[in-house]
Amino acid sequence: MREAPQPHGGSDPQVLDRTGYEVAFDEHFAGSELDPERWVAHYLPHWTTPERSAARFDLLGGALRLRIDADQPAWRVEDGEMRVANLQTGTFSGPVGSHVGQHRHRPDLQVRTAQPTRRLYTPSAGLVEAVLRASADPTCMLAFWLVGFEEGSGEDSGEICVAELYGHAVEPGRSRVRMGVKAHHDPRLHDDVEDVTLALDTGDWHSYAAEWTAGSVRFFVDDRLVRTVHQRIDYPLQLMVDLFEFPEDSDRDPASYPKWGEVAAVRGYRPARAT
Template sequence: MVRTSNLARRAAALALCAVTAGCTAGAASPGIGDVEPLIAPLAAADWQLVWADEFEGDTLDRSKWVPEQSCWGGGNNERQCYTDRPENIAVEDGKLVLRARRETLTGPDRPPEIAADPNPLVTRQFTSGKVRTRGLHAWKYGRIEARAKVPAGQGMWPAIWMMPADDHYGSWPLSGEIDILEAVNIGASCGDCGGGRGENRTVSALHFGDPWPDNSYVSNRTALPSQALPSDDFHVYAVEWGEGLIRFLVDDRVHFTVTPDQWHTASPLARGNRNAPFDQPFYVMANLAVGGDWPESENDRGFAEDSVPNQFAIDWIRVYRCASDPQAGRACIKRN
């Protein structure tokens, strides 16, 4: 899914994995190490709000979101069917809640854009929720952020991510993918994590490059300064995206910055364009996957049955453009 960078997922990536948030293959980029991260609060730049969902009321706003209905496992052997039911997608107490449940359900194999005709039915033992702005809203450049509380548990895989609106440069990964937030196995055993409470890192990533299986990605894992589990509370996860510059933030702290020398696309339409494929409109989605190749290959390995039921809560999602530089967005992205 919305995809991140993890070596264990390479072998399971599929050529059609562009509709999920976890297809991987390539080499992970180094993180920021011990460099003190740049603090980049929204108020310090000229960002102008252009779209938002505060998740008020008691129903999903269908003018903003389309639930995905699919059971194919996202190309990562995930265990869930995504449904369009209130049991899995709810708006309550001012939040979007995506719920993973243990229940047997039969549903369509793939979402419409990659479905066979006829689309076969698949039966899974878990259900969950996924919503997308696909076909409704997409943006080129800006600051996209979400205040969210990720679930803990071995096998839990929440994500907020972006995919190209029209695959201008070709099918995944030629047209790119932007992963704002992914969290895998929060609270499970982790020998590389500080804080003494297990896995406490979230992931941001870009996917791009040559056709699968020669596709590439760059990514970074980051922990909160306090080393607390991100499942303990809500945090703001963001991407600031401008012409030739993409950087990811957690609670306004920049933890990962990527420039065109770190990405590419094999598309012939991109020749001479160093900003491709990240120079086209992308849409936003959020989902909670259950299991899959990546989470089940790390930390405590496998899938913990007591991880479900569980939920991914999102307080709001907001999109800003750079008021002083709407075409390129660079003026609002201050570099250190």
């Protein structure tokens, strides 16, 4: 298993330099249970019901395996057959029946399961990285995001898409990795997302990172700079790691399950305090 990158510095601007940061969040999934002070094991639970939002996963003694099972219900009936296993580092919503909640992907959404305000890890600047391994199943995507926490304003909804690893985007010796910024409901942003072709197999362990400052977001794979987006996101964001299945129809062959994606480590850094 690939180890999480260790802090180091250097003068090459194309190489990730962690010397200006200190670790604020460090997860290696070594225990027998998830830490409830770090993770909520549901996907946007306010828009649906607990049995549909709950993550299915295994802890493998140093890695997390997110899992989609044959008997897993769709996340929301209104969104078709999509299924998801997700961990996130915060929750916030309005009361049941309201339209107030994070990551509103449809204008007609209403809260079904009200959520307390939980800010487990909600940085507004810094650096995050995860070590991921995705399957080549063409119906699946393994993702690593930062999305607006939105408690103060529904406009604070932008997303840093650190990496989306689609099973259909893997070819021999190369893969396409989707990364960039998504505006959602933030009028100060615009969508700037690109499928970057890299000489690697996303079915192997690789590290994916994003560093965001007042004026830009820089994206790294295995500590090498691969993309820069010149936009500003300076409000609290929650971290999400998730496995999606996008089946073509409701007919499911139990023999093709479980479907999976794995996470070996997640680390977050804040700017180092001056001494």
